[in-house]
Amino acid sequence: MREITLTVFTSACARLPLVTEASGRVQSIYYDVGATIGGESRFARMDDTFLRLKLEEVNVEQTRLCLQIAFDKREVNRYEKLLRQNHAVVSQLDTFQQTLANHQNEQWRLEVESRVLNERLKRTKVLAPTGWRVTERDVEPEQWVNVGEHIGEVADFTILTVPFALTPEQHAALTNMSKQFDGIHLTLSELGQQVAASMWRTISGFAPTTRKIAIELKLRTAVASSCGGLRTELVIPTPERSGAVMLPPETVRQSFEEHWVDPVEGNPNRVLLLGSYSGPDGKKLRIGSPEVFPGARFKISPEEKAMDEMQSDHAAAKATK
Incomplete structure (x- = not known):
């Protein structure tokens, strides 16, 4: 057997870019680079002053329409009684019924507009998954940003992965190691620690330049310094083909x-x-x-x-x- 040692570096199992869904002034930034997102899952918040003012205006208009619709219903009922007593004409009743329908439609439109404003208010908050760590921060408070602008990035370091590019022979040997009782073991040379690992995912695509298979291993042993950039060594025993x-x-x-x-x-x-x-x-x-x-x-x-x-x-x- 021939022993092949491959050296790579640990990385997060997932990364998420953070972008804004509303343009405006950045009101608050809750976390800096290296911090862990808390239970509220907030990373930043945009200024929502004009949205709240617009929502108040819509609420006032809805209140006015409720009173107007109640008045229109009373007028319709009154003219229906007068029409049965031949004290009113049909055209007058039709006019009040049309007015009532118009005001009801306006009320439904304002309800939709209120839901839209509430949704836009929610989207002034830039959210991030709880427990993920901030790796990039590209804005400061009071800075103006546009819709879709990149303002930061978070990564999940709760699971550390290590990427490898293997030849078909090395991939077969590693797959065989994963099926054995001892499994796959990696050495964190900088920490002096040996950790257990397992197959995380295999990239189905083919790289014509390297002609190798891209895979990722997942660390199954807890690491004191759970971060990216830890030097990791993988030893793969492969059959000897050189006559040695x-x-x-x-x-x-x-x-x-x-x-x-x-x-x-x-x-x-x-x-x-x-x-x-x-x-x-x-x-x-x-x-x-x-x-x-x-x-x-x-x-x-x-x-x-x-x-x-x-x-x-x-x-x-x-x-x-």
């Missing part, structure tokens, strides 16, 4: 700047040290040589032989892929 093999460190001896192995039968072979790997079977060295192949057996190096002979009568190790 894995050997225990005690079978490789160093002479000056060269590395050698001693076959159980045959002469010593000079090898090239390509790296190391720590797996379930302990630490292994990755070496390459035309004379070394999987299944070959090698002697324990003299430095380790004395100790090993106390534990085993046959001091030898087998090369693996």
Whole structure:
């Protein structure tokens, strides 16, 4: 197996740009960069003075119409009685009925206008999800903004994610790791902490430039510093395809700047040290040589032989892929 280490940085699982739905003067800003949105879910508020004045005007007009409609209904009832007594003409009754209908329609129009104004008043508040953290703030109190203008951004750091771009081979190895009992583990090198992770989402699109698969992992272990930008390392064991093999460190001896192995039968072979790997079977060295192949057996190096002979009568190790 060959060990591949990928390094990325943590990020929020979701981001939300904040824009205004009404133009006007910024009346209040409730949070600065780095603050967490509270239970009221407010980020900013626009000046709503003229909207409230307009709503008061509509309410006054509705009150006037209610009194006018009550008067019109009394007039209609009175002329209906006079018409039955032949003391009035039909045209007079029709006039009062039409006046009553016009005033009722005007009252319905004002009700709709009142609902529109109330909705516009609600939209003077720029809301943000509770518990999210402010990452950008682009306005100040008393500043004029237009409809749809970007005034800030919040992000959800309650779940930290790490993005990776993997080859199909690496993606298959990571998928296999996620199905194992131990699962996926990441190392936060700056915090010195190892955390558990799981597959969060796989981007279905294909990047022609990199020819890699974009995925995101989700951290399942609580982190003391829950923020973006934490250096994260992922170690993926992949099959060895270069002809190199894995050997225990005690079978490789160093002479000056060269590395050698001693076959159980045959002469010593000079090898090239390509790296190391720590797996379930302990630490292994990755070496390459035309004379070394999987299944070959090698002697324990003299430095380790004395100790090993106390534990085993046959001091030898087998090369693996």
